Structures are given as structure tokens and as C-alpha cells.
Amino acid sequence: MRNILSSALLAGTATLLSACATPLAGPAVGLPADRALPRAATDARAPVTLLISIDGMHPDYLTRGVTPNLSRLAREGVSASLRPAWPTKTFPNHYSIVTGLVPDRHGIVGNRFIDPDFPEEIFTLPRLEPHWWDEAEPIWVTAEKAGIRTATMFWPGSNSKVRGTYPSDWQQFNQEVSERQRVDAVIDWLRRPADTRPKFVTLYFDTVDTAGHRHGPDAAETNAAIANADALIGRLLRELEGLGQPANLVITADHGMAATSASRVIPLQTVADPSLYRVIEGGPYAALEPTPGNEAKLAAALLRPHANMECWARGQMPARFQYGRNPRTPAFVCLADSGWTVTDRPVDPDYGGGAHGYDNLDPAMLAAFVAHGPAFARGRTLPTGDNVDVYPLLRRLIGLPAATDIDGDNDLIVALD
Numbered sequence: 338m339r340n341i342l343s344s345a346l347l348a349g350t351a352t353l354l355s356a357c358a359t360p361l362a363g364p365a366v367g368l369p370a371d372r373a374l375p376r377a378a379t380d381a382r383a384p385v386t387l388l389i390s391i392d393g394m395h396p397d398y399l400t401r402g403v404t405p406n407l408s409r410l411a412r413e414g415v416s417a418s419l420r421p422a423w424p425t426k427t428f429p430n431h432y433s434i435v436t437g438l439v440p441d442r443h444g445i446v447g448n449r450f451i452d453p454d455f456p457e458e459i460f461t462l463p464r465l466e467p468h469w470w471d472e473a474e475p476i477w478v479t480a481e482k483a484g485i486r487t488a489t490m491f492w493p494g495s496n497s498k499v500r501g502t503y504p505s506d507w508q509q510f511n512q513e514v515s516e517r518q519r520v521d522a523v524i525d526w527l528r529r530p531a532d533t534r535p536k537f538v539t540l541y542f543d544t545v546d547t548a549g550h551r552h553g554p555d556a557a558e559t560n561a562a563i564a565n566a567d568a569l570i571g572r573l574l575r576e577l578e579g580l581g582q583p584a585n586l587v588i589t590a591d592h593g594m595a596a597t598s599a600s601r602v603i604p605l606q607t608v609a610d611p612s613l614y615r616v617i618e619g620g621p622y623a624a625l626e627p628t629p630g631n632e633a634k635l636a637a638a639l640l641r642p643h644a645n646m647e648c649w650a651r652g653q654m655p656a657r658f659q660y661g662r663n664p665r666t667p668a669f670v671c672l673a674d675s676g677w678t679v680t681d682r683p684v685d686p687d688y689g690g691g692a693h694g695y696d697n698l699d700p701a702m703l704a705a706f707v708a709h710g711p712a713f714a715r716g717r718t719l720p721t722g723d724n725v726d727v728y729p730l731l732r733r734l735i736g737l738p739a740a741t742d743i744d745g746d747n748d749l750i751v752a753l754d
């Protein structure tokens with residue numbers, strides 16, 4: 338793992354050095370490979386499909402006047418708002434985008450959850466053991482099995498050997514690898530000769546989400562993070578153009594962001610006696626397991642009306658959530674109203690910022706969607722769609738046959754030219 342990370346950092350370094358050093362491979366000594374290619378060779382480059390996640394990017398962020406690159410792509414290409422799956426959390430929704438399945442079916446049912454088959458463990462963000470991820474097959478695995486080369490510059494699940502397969506190139510997630518280094522690593526992959534150049538690439542930015550959590554969706558700091566992500570998209574576009582590399586860009590997000598406040602907190606201990614439950618996850622919703630022998634008492638405390646929150650036992654959430662059949666889903670879910678926080682922890686008077694995890698029909702949870710490239714229509718705005726619909730679109734773009742038995746449908750295929 339360490340070696341792979343160092344090669345990511347080295348890849349970034351290689352980009353910086355390429356302007357003044359002899360490239361290791363290329364048709365002409367002394368010039369970067371892209372500039373040395375004859376025109377016919379650059380013309381022959383097949384489009385790459387680039388799936389980019391700007392974590393926490395709400396569609397309204399594109400209307401704030403800080404996204405010249407993304408707004409141009411949206412104007413010239415296709416744009417939409419996407420409904421995330423519930424729970425509106427990072428790992429479940431990133432996995433929905435690359436599997437076409439809702440969390441109940443792909444198995445990543447939260448950012449934290451337990452699996453009855455592994456009762457001693459809790460799934461948390463760094464867990465890489467394949468058994469957590471193997472309930473579904475992400476698109477890079479299907480592509481690799483079909484002989485389509487893939488590379489992931491971070492994506493949840495891509496640093497696990499899902500169903501026995503890694504992407505041809507992948508990186509161990511590390512926030513220390515700057516977003517600019519991530520862009521440069523993707524460009525270095527695309528600099529390769531055709532036989533080792535990936536056809537499908539993911540790229541992941543996390544700082545818009547971080548700023549949204551820390552400062553709230555409407556803060557100046559969040560706008561600065563959005564502007565920074567947009568500038569990196571601009572850098573990516575310039576580099577692609579310099580390479581003569583056509584790209585079908587699918588830029589989206591896992592969820593939006595809602596403002597939170599110390600004045601909108603539901604202390605769990607006011608709802609049920611803390612001896613009755615174990616908190617697996619708190620925040621916009623609480624995932625609770627009963628302590629041994631206390632299921633009925635906990636159900637009595639939770640399954641009644643509450644101000645600003647509704648609780649359900651496993652399998653009892655309204656059908657539209659599509660959640661509760663997977664044995665990994667919590668015994669009880671208490672979902673707060675938008676902007677409220679349900680927690681067993683003390684809350685500081687200055688608690689605030691933003692959060693996601695609310696009802697996936699909450700407009701604050703919507704995710705941006707922008708698609709641009711030779712395969713896409715020009716100047717088309719689509720109605721609000723579902724993020725599981727991205728997967729069939731990706732399959733079409735990279736030349737995989739249509740999938741059956743998924744939750745996504747072909748609504749986004751209309752984005753194609």
C-alpha cells in the first residue's frame with residue numbers, strides 16, 4: 338500500500354519535472370511525450386471517460402458566480418440535479434454511483450454500520466477488507482474483467498480488492514495528497530501510450546465537503562473551496578487539451594449539505610434511556626442497536642411521535658427510502674428534520690456548520706451533475722434524476738453492455754448526443 342501511495346506522489350512529481358527532463362518513454366527524446374506526438378497520433382486518441390466526484394457539491398453551488406469552468410461545462414454540455422440514495426452519506430452514495438444500486442442492495446448501508454456476520458467489527462471509512470464491499474460489483478471491476486483498463490484517483494471501494502479485482506491503477510486514499518496532485522496523477526496516466534492508458538478514470542475532491550461541514554453551505558469559506566475545485570477542473574481541462582486527449586466528463590457529487598445549529602439538537606438521552614441502546618452513528622440520523630434484552634423497551638421509547646424527528650424499526654421505513662432489507666441496516670433509525678442533529682454527545686454552544694444524511698428528498702441533499710464531451714448533448718438541462726442512473730450512463734460511455742437487475746434506469750442516457 339505504501340509503495341502505491343509513493344508512486345502517486347512520484348507521479349505528481351513526474352509532471353512537475355516533465356517540462357525540464359527527458360521523458361522515460363516517448364517517441365522523441367527531449368520533449369514531453371504529448372508534444373512529441375505527431376498530429377495523426379493525437380487525433381487517434383479515443384475519448385477517456387472521466388468520473389469526477391466533488392464531495393458535497395450542491396447544484397446551487399454552480400450559481401454563485403465562483404465556478405467559471407464548471408458553469409461553462411454545464412452551459413455547453415448537460416446539467417441536472419441528482420437525488421442521492423438514502424442514507425445521504427458519502428460512502429453509500431459513492432458506491433451507488435458506481436454500481437447502479439441503492440445502499441440496501443450494494444451493502445454499504447452507512448458511513449458506519451455493523452454486519453451480523455462480523456459482530457465484533459464496525460465498518461468505518463478506512464475499512465478495506467473486501468467482505469464489506471463484495472455485495473456489489475463496481476464498474477471498474479466489470480470493466481477490468483471485460484478487458485477495459487481503469488484507473489482510480491480515489492473512490493470509495495477502489496482501494497479494496499472487490500470480487501478479486503483492483504483497478505489497473507489505484508491509490509490508497511490519503512487526504513495529504515493534494516487535489517492538484519490528484520489532477521496531475523490523472524494526467525500522467527493519460528500521458529501513457531495507448532496500450533497502458535486507462536479508458537475509465539475516477540477523480541475525487543473532498544475539500545468542498547470539508548468546508549461545508551466546518552463552516553456551513555453558505556459560508557465564504559465554502560465558496561472559496563468551490564472556487565478552488567473549479568480552478569482544478571480548469572487545470573484538468575487545459576492539460577487534457579494540451580495532450581490532445583478527448584474526454585467525456587461526468588462530474589457529480591454524493592450529496593449536498595444542510596446548515597446545522599446548536600439550536601436544532603435532539604439529545605438522544607431525552608428520547609430513550611441510554612442503557613437501552615448503542616449508538617452506531619449519530620448526526621442527521623441516529624443508527625441504534627438495542628442492548629441485549631432491551632429491544633422491546635427501546636422500541637417503545639422510539640416508535641412514537643417526536644418533535645423534529647421520526648424513528649423506525651428495521652424494515653419499517655417508508656418504501657421510498659428503499660432501506661431496511663439488508664441485515665447490515667440498523668435495528669432502529671431515527672431521522673431528524675433537515676438541519677437538525679440527533680446525538681448522544683454534548684454539543685458546544687457554537688456548534689454549527691453543515692451536515693448531510695437527511696431525507697434524500699430534502700432539496701438541500703441534492704447533488705450537482707455536469708456532463709461534457711464528444712458523447713454528450715450540448716446545452717441541455719435535464720430534470721432532477723437519481724444518482725443510481727449515472728451507472729447505466731457510465732456503462733454506455735465505456736462500451737459495456739446494458740446492465741440488468743439494477744436500481745438505476747436509463748433516464749440519464751438522454752444526456753448523450
Ligand SMILES: [Zn+2]
Pocket residue numbers: 392393426427428546591592
Ligand atoms: Zn460526501
